[in-house]
Amino acid sequence: MVESARSAELFERACKVIPGGVNSPVRSFRSVGGHPYFVARGEGAYVWDADGNKLLDFVQSYGASILGHADPAVVRAVREAATKGTTFGAPTEGEVLLAEAICTRVDGCQQVRLVSSGTEAAMSVIRVARGFTGRSRIVKFAGCYHGHSDGLLAGGGSGVATLGLPDSAGVPAPAVADTVVAPYNRIPDLDDQVACVIVEAVAANMGLVVPSDGFLEGLRVACDAVGALLVFDEVITGFRLGEGGASEWSGVRPDLWCFGKVIGGGLPVGAFGGRADVLSVLAPAGPVYQAGTLSGNPLATAAGLAVLGMLEPLSYAELSSRVARFAATLQGVLTDALAASGRVDGQGRPLEALVPVVGPLFGVFFVPEGSGPVRDYDGAMASAGTGIYARFFRAMLARGVALAPGPYEVAFPSMAHGVPELDHALEVAAEAIVDALAD
Numbered sequence: 001m002v003e004s005a006r007s008a009e010l011f012e013r014a015c016k017v018i019p020g021g022v023n024s025p026v027r028s029f030r031s032v033g034g035h036p037y038f039v040a041r042g043e044g045a046y047v048w049d050a051d052g053n054k055l056l057d058f059v060q061s062y063g064a065s066i067l068g069h070a071d072p073a074v075v076r077a078v079r080e081a082a083t084k085g086t087t088f089g090a091p092t093e094g095e096v097l098l099a100e101a102i103c104t105r106v107d108g109c110q111q112v113r114l115v116s117s118g119t120e121a122a123m124s125v126i127r128v129a130r131g132f133t134g135r136s137r138i139v140k141f142a143g144c145y146h147g148h149s150d151g152l153l154a155g156g157g158s159g160v161a162t163l164g165l166p167d168s169a170g171v172p173a174p175a176v177a178d179t180v181v182a183p184y185n186r187i188p189d190l191d192d193q194v195a196c197v198i199v200e201a202v203a204a205n206m207g208l209v210v211p212s213d214g215f216l217e218g219l220r221v222a223c224d225a226v227g228a229l230l231v232f233d234e235v236i237t238g239f240r241l242g243e244g245g246a247s248e249w250s251g252v253r254p255d256l257w258c259f260g261k262v263i264g265g266g267l268p269v270g271a272f273g274g275r276a277d278v279l280s281v282l283a284p285a286g287p288v289y290q291a292g293t294l295s296g297n298p299l300a301t302a303a304g305l306a307v308l309g310m311l312e313p314l315s316y317a318e319l320s321s322r323v324a325r326f327a328a329t330l331q332g333v334l335t336d337a338l339a340a341s342g343r344v345d346g347q348g349r350p351l352e353a354l355v356p357v358v359g360p361l362f363g364v365f366f367v368p369e370g371s372g373p374v375r376d377y378d379g380a381m382a383s384a385g386t387g388i389y390a391r392f393f394r395a396m397l398a399r400g401v402a403l404a405p406g407p408y409e410v411a412f413p414s415m416a417h418g419v420p421e422l423d424h425a426l427e428v429a430a431e432a433i434v435d436a437l438a439d
């Protein structure tokens with residue numbers, strides 16, 4: 001990036017009136033150095049920052065924008081909805097249509113309730129699981145992120161990991177006393193105190209960590225054995241890995257799901273859903289309270305419906321195969337540069353790059369040669385600890401390609417990332433990694 005004076009100035013002003021200058025910590029660039037670019041506008045695969053730089057954007061609002069920015073169908077839908085009024089506090093047809101669109105695409109998801117964020121979805125689904133089972137304990141996995149509600153902030157990935165926080169201050173011990181944190185990709189011991197196991201079926205908040213063979217199936221069996229509910233947090237994977245998300249991808253059906261991001265088309269939306277008998281505990285039918293002034297907001301449902309209406313199995317398949325080719329080439333480019341640089345880790349082991357890919361999601365790890373795929377949070381932390389991602393990130397950004405500003409995030413190529421964009425990113429990566437390793 002040539003010029004960044006305007007972003008620098010905005011960040012300085014932001015720091016005076018917004019804690020840390022940002023409204024979500026990972027945006028601060030704290031773990032990669034420098035200051036964030038401020039986005040002025042976006043279109044398709046690109047954003048333009050406040051200084052007029054055009055950036056090829058792999059952040060795409062951390063997965064909220066699967067069609068790319070300002071897709072005309074989404075813009076039209078939001079504009080039309082806005083002319084009719086932005087919120088009513090009474091049900092609208094859009095809510096029914098979006099709930100139907102979700103339930104028809106996700107096999108086994110019989111009902112959904114709409115909320116305004118992924119955090120709300122995960123927080124609410126836990127309450128439902130506890131209300132249904134009459135049990136308190138929940139099990140989550142280290143490095144999985146389920147939003148920032150108190151009880152789920154133990155062993156979190158994403159920004160919690162990026163900032164190196166073991167857990168968050170301000171969360172009283174009793175709030176996490178019933179949260180058990182287990183290592184990802186290992187089946188935890190469960191008992192009849194456990195209300196639910198919540199998991200990112202494909203973990204995408206500690207880089208991209210693919211579930212090992214049998215992990216999700218094993219969780220299903222373990223939950224059934226003790227009468228615990230299985231919850232897939234598909235805030236990232238839902239409607240991104242394919243129409244049926246990670247449950248379709250894995251063939252494992254949870255009892256409950258969390259959704260967000262894609263289903264809001266870039267507007268604030270989340271949803272939780274699943275078995276109708278479980279969801280019947282929710283008020284007004286049942287005793288578990290959950291509510292929201294803006295839940296099912298007409299702008300958000302219009303945007304979500306526009307997005308889901310544009311996505312078809314073929315478009316997912318095409319994007320996934322473009323990204324798979326890209327990821328394989330990127331892995332080779334990064335590994336060749338590492339080999340040429342002679343870089344080793346703290347224990348003197350030569351390093352290689354891994355670029356795991358699931359559907360259209362990919363991640364970047366730097367690991368000891370021959371150590372195999374990253375399977376858990378420890379592996380992800382070791383990769384981040386090499387410091388190479390941060391330098392690679394800066395070198396990419398300097399050349400106009402925006403990855404997420406943290407080693408625990410994944411990349412979100414959108415439907416607007418065609419072969420030319422991906423080829424360009426590869427050319428840039430080949431230069432950037434050399435630069436990053438020369439530091």
Ligand SMILES: Cc1ncc(COP(=O)(O)O)c(C=O)c1O
Pocket residue numbers: 062117118119120122145146147148158200205233234235236260261270
């Ligand atoms: C898997 C997962 N669950 C929940 C959340 C929280 O969603 P939100 O940021 O919309 O509150 C996120 C956010 O990145 C996520 O990745």
